[in-house]
Amino acid sequence: MLIETETTPNPSTLKFMPGRTVMENGTRDFADPEEAEASPLAEALFSLGDVTGVFFGGDFISVTAAPGTDWIVLKPEVLAVLLDHYTADMPLFRPSAGNGIAVPQESDELPLDDPQDAEIVDQIKELIDTRVRPAVANDGGDIIYRGFQRGVVFLRMQGACAGCPSSTATLKQGIEQLLKHYVPEVTEVRAA
Numbered sequence: 001m002l003i004e005t006e007t008t009p010n011p012s013t014l015k016f017m018p019g020r021t022v023m024e025n026g027t028r029d030f031a032d033p034e035e036a037e038a039s040p041l042a043e044a045l046f047s048l049g050d051v052t053g054v055f056f057g058g059d060f061i062s063v064t065a066a067p068g069t070d071w072i073v074l075k076p077e078v079l080a081v082l083l084d085h086y087t088a089d090m091p092l093f094r095p096s097a098g099n100g101i102a103v104p105q106e107s108d109e110l111p112l113d114d115p116q117d118a119e120i121v122d123q124i125k126e127l128i129d130t131r132v133r134p135a136v137a138n139d140g141g142d143i144i145y146r147g148f149q150r151g152v153v154f155l156r157m158q159g160a161c162a163g164c165p166s167s168t169a170t171l172k173q174g175i176e177q178l179l180k181h182y183v184p185e186v187t188e189v190r191a192a
Contacts, residue, residue, distance in 0.1 A: 003082050005075065008140040009170075013053070013064040013159070014071060015140035016078065018086055023056045027142045029158040030054040039093050044081045050074050055141065055159030056092070062140035062159040113148050121148050123183045128155075132175055143175075151187030153179060 006015040028039070031053055036042035042054045045063055051074075053064030063078050065071060113121050125145055136143045141159030148154070155171065156162075176189035
């Protein structure tokens with residue numbers, strides 16, 4: 001089995017592509033070992049010690065290393081875990097973990113969409129799904145719509161994009177400009 005790797009804009013994160021579907025639907029982000037208990041694969045990756053984040057996309061796994069970790073040492077260890085997992089044909093999630101699709105932890109501080117903005121919200125979500133999400137997935141991450149209020153779109157970055165040094169630029173110069181262009185009601189994009 002060949003597992004390809006790619007760098008991401010986040011120097012702490014590598015993208016691993018096993019050449020098969022990882023998640024049938026949705027994505028799953030693991031920010032710590034406790035969350036990883038839902039997945040034997042995520043748990044095994046965190047057990048390497050230098051892993052601080054694991055993200056499952058449609059056809060890739062992004063792994064984030066702790067600051068100061070040398071990828072030259074960690075990469076073969078990650079590849080060994082992935083090879084063991086896929087050659088043993090292990091399940092991605094434990095049965096008690098449901099289907100593994102993430103529901104981001106919600107913060108009570110985020111706005112709820114105003115029903116009067118339903119058409120605008122639909123346009124925003126459509127642009128995110130068709131134009132933004134594929135580009136972000138190429139970089140080993142995902143983007144989650146969190147809300148729209150008084151012209152401000154709230155988005156959450158996941159995987160390689162979370163904590164990436166260029167994520168602010170991606171939000172402001174990329175996504176914000178795109179949304180403003182197609183949806184004039186959008187005045188700003190903020191990280192949630």
